[in-house]
Amino acid sequence: MTAALRFDPIRLPPECEKLRKEVRAFLADEIAAGTFDPHKPNREDSDAPEFSRRVGERGWLGMTWPKKYGGHERTFLERYVVTEEMRVANAPTRRFFVADRQSGPVLLKYAPERIKLDILPRICRGEVCFAIGMSEPNSGSDLFAAKTKATKTDGGWLINGTKIWTSSAHIADYMIAIFRTSPSTKENRRHGLTQFLVDMKTPGIKVNPIGQITGQFEFNEVVFTDAFMPDDHVLGEIDGAWKQATSELAYERSGPERFLETYYVLTELVRAVGKDPDTRSAEGIGRLVAQLHTMRRMSVSVAGMLQAGKEPVVEASIVKDIGTIWEQQLPHRVRDLAAFVDADASNHATLEEQLAFAMKTAPKLTIQGGTTEVLRGIIARGLGLR
Amino acid sequence: MRRKKIPHPKPGKMAARIVRTAKQGNAVAEVENIVVETAEKIFADLANAQTINHDTKGSWKAPLWQALTEAGLPLSWVPEACGGSGASLAEGFGVLGAAGRFAIAVPLAETMLAGWLLSQANIASPEGMMTVAPCGPKDRITLGTDGTLSGRTRGVPFATDAKHIAVLAQGSGGLSVALVEASACRIEHGFNLGGDGNDTVTFSNLQPIAIKPAPKSFDHTTLLLMGGVARSLQIAGALETLLDISVRYSNERVAFEKKISKFQAVQHNLAKLAGESAAALAAATSAADTIANFKTFDDAVFLEAASAKIRASEAAEKGAAIAHQVHGAIGFTLEHILHRYSLRALAWRDDFGSESYWAVELGKMVAARGADELWPLVASR
Structure with missing residues (x-):
């Protein structure tokens, strides 16, 4: 038999529901205070430093990390609840999201103690923003083709080259990046890359904004010219970044952000069709809700398996594959179903505006954080095809 | 060929063993216990797809049913007082998943459902x-x-x-x-x-x-949803096997001088099939777990059960198409076992309300609750 896929029917434990109420109440207060408008995902400025600090004050950053580093030693399932409630409310999470999900865990695992004690508590307080320096002008999905070079010098490394499509680099305090410390070898083309912690204030780093088709300027080109990285900013094994990259991907790939990115258009469609929809609208909404529910159950299941110490790498890739395709198609399905909605419906303008933004957002969803093609390659490997 | 009979536990004895092995309220997937193992062993021994596929007279049916009966499986959901083996709902759902994986073509699911329905009114089940x-x-x-x-x-x-x-x-x-x-x-x-x-x-x-x-x-909706969840589990099981035999075939079949599993287009199709199989499995086991543990029949139970039937049925369509595509012409023959799984997965969509029917009902419920109550409903599961 092919290795069986597992999606155990894991339920969020009772403590999660209390937490969910707290998060909802907090977000309702923030909305009432005008911090953000949940109906407007297309904000010009999604950076909200004060909001970020208040989320930190509530203890919702670094939730699963050790207390010694400012964390709260709670479960992945509790973190899951916070993440999904923030996402559904369209809360401005940009400043802390990457640090909390990805960069913090990398530091926990590979950074020297001094750096952990310095940076992790600040992430937990919502004070620092992280970017991820993976892609380069000629190396996207093919991560191991990265060329940006780290050359050994006294007490550290000099970085030269360019990272690109780097989300939030313009507001980031730090970046976790991979640089080439040795050439790849014939036996292992993945050899020779090293993970570094980059302080974005380092001289020799220039951030150039890149406009996106949504009209936003969220990603950037980051140019390194003799930028100096001290030795203790090397994360993990020199030349061995490839060994470190894979296990964290399960966390990155299976979360609620992988199918809820355009969720707001579904809410607005339900509002627009009203309490008594025609058969066509009812069926369309019913299918979308069934698909959404299924995806969330798969995603919670992966979170639960991670909490239990399992490594559901293939399952996580499946969640991102079908989740991102679903959230990509969602605005188009909603557009179909809204075709006969009364143009005088009270929320018609909101729906139109949201659809326009969601349809412009849609193409990136199956590219960022691992393309559909890469994911299917991983799934195929898990099935024993490669 | 009649295999040597495996000593299956008698109904009463099995029930006693169930009590010791399964804790109440266990998640369905955790109940990989004696009941499901017994069913799988019987299916593997007496319902081998190759054997069945070549047996045009259906002479496999009687021994299979006999063995299932001796193991107390058709009356899994009937309490001992009503003549059954008193297995839990979760265990019975586990048996249905296995029945789907083997595309079992005897009325096992139907007899289980009938026994369950009769027990609701304390009517004893006949043999x-x-x-x-x-x-x-x-x-x-x-x-x-x-x-x-x-x-x-x-x-x-x-x-x-x-x-x-x-x-x-x-x-x-x-x-x-x-x-x-x-x-x-x-x-x-x-x-x-x-x-x-x-x-x-x-x-x-x-x-x-x-x-x-x-x-x-109890009403018609209760019966249809229970039947629908049973069919969802069977569909999910059939999709697991469709994935398994498609992966195996792609690793054997050579074309253009290499195994077809080495072609990226084929790999990606199989990855999609894995996704559909996973979605059907997740939706169906989640709904089964819900029904096995629910206290009151509310909107959340409806969401789970209706979604399982909708999503599993959608997966059947996409999954069966890919499995056939991977197999090429051989999968279109009566001789090959593929159709046993693909056609049943597609057929099961129609029973106890199609996905279109449940989608309309679910859509109506969501609309009646209102836009701002959609997320709380989804998040409640």
């Missing part, structure tokens, strides 16, 4: 094959003031094979559960896509063997 009626949202059987049943129901699985039919009937004073002899009904034999019995059953002033009022909270 032998059973089925349930009605199995579609539009069909109704009425209970007359003279105590007889009338009505016509379509798409009743295996009515021709069944000895008895468990019926949910609408009387002037409410719903009743009845047990009738299949031979007393008029049965027009038909077939579903997979070639299994799919019959039209007519009741004309039929006197039931037993009839009792259904519990107050």
Whole structure:
């Protein structure tokens, strides 16, 4: 038999529901205070430093990390609840999201103690923003083709080259990046890359904004010219970044952000069709809700398996594959179903505006954080095809 | 060829062992215990797809049913007091998943559902094959003031094979559960896509063997959702096997001088099939877990059960298409076992309300609750 896929029917434990109420109440207060408008995902400025600090004050950053580093030693399932409630409310999470999900865990695992004690508590307080320096002008999905070079010098490394499509680099305090410390070898083309912690204030780093088709300027080109990285900013094994990259991907790939990115258009469609929809609208909404529910159950299941110490790498890739395709198609399905909605419906303008933004957002969803093609390659490997 | 019989535990004994092995409230997937293992062993020994596929006379059916009966599986959901083996709902759902993985073509799911329905009204289950009626949202059987049943129901699985039919009937004073002899009904034999019995059953002033009022909270929707979840699990099981045999075939078949599993287009198709199989499995096991543990029948239970039928059915369509595409012409032959799984997965979509029916019902419920109540409903699961 092919290795069986597992999606155990894991339920969020009772403590999660209390937490969910707290998060909802907090977000309702923030909305009432005008911090953000949940109906407007297309904000010009999604950076909200004060909001970020208040989320930190509530203890919702670094939730699963050790207390010694400012964390709260709670479960992945509790973190899951916070993440999904923030996402559904369209809360401005940009400043802390990457640090909390990805960069913090990398530091926990590979950074020297001094750096952990310095940076992790600040992430937990919502004070620092992280970017991820993976892609380069000629190396996207093919991560191991990265060329940006780290050359050994006294007490550290000099970085030269360019990272690109780097989300939030313009507001980031730090970046976790991979640089080439040795050439790849014939036996292992993945050899020779090293993970570094980059302080974005380092001289020799220039951030150039890149406009996106949504009209936003969220990603950037980051140019390194003799930028100096001290030795203790090397994360993990020199030349061995490839060994470190894979296990964290399960966390990155299976979360609620992988199918809820355009969720707001579904809410607005339900509002627009009203309490008594025609058969066509009812069926369309019913299918979308069934698909959404299924995806969330798969995603919670992966979170639960991670909490239990399992490594559901293939399952996580499946969640991102079908989740991102679903959230990509969602605005188009909603557009179909809204075709006969009364143009005088009270929320018609909101729906139109949201659809326009969601349809412009849609193409990136199956590219960022691992393309559909890469994911299917991983799934195929898990099935024993490669 | 009749294999040497495996010593299966007798119904009563099995029930006793179940009590010791399964804790109440266990998640379905964790209940990989003696009941599911017993079922799988019987399926593997007596329902081998290759053997069945070449046996045009159906001589495998009687020994398979015999072994299932001896293991107490058809009456899994019937309490011991009503003549069954008193397995938990979760264990029974586990058996149905296994039945799907083997595309079992005897009325095991139907007899389990019939026994479950009869037990709702404390009616003892008889021995032998059973089925349930009605199995579609539009069909109704009425209970007359003279105590007889009338009505016509379509798409009743295996009515021709069944000895008895468990019926949910609408009387002037409410719903009743009845047990009738299949031979007393008029049965027009038909077939579903997979070639299994799919019959039209007519009741004309039929006197039931037993009839009792259904519990107050029980209605047609309850029966359809239970049947729908059973079918979702079977579909998910069939998709697991479709994935398995498609992966294996792609690793054997050579074209253009390499195994077709080495072609990226084929790999990506199989990855999509894995995704559909996973979605069906997740939706179905989640719904089964919900039904096995629910306290009140609320919107959340409806969401789970309806979603399982909708999503598993959608997965059947996409998954079966990919499995066939990977197999090429050989998968289109009667000789190959692929159709046993693909056509049944597609056929099962129609029973107990199609995905279109449940989507409309779910959509109506979501709309009636209102836009801002959608997320709280989804998040409650």
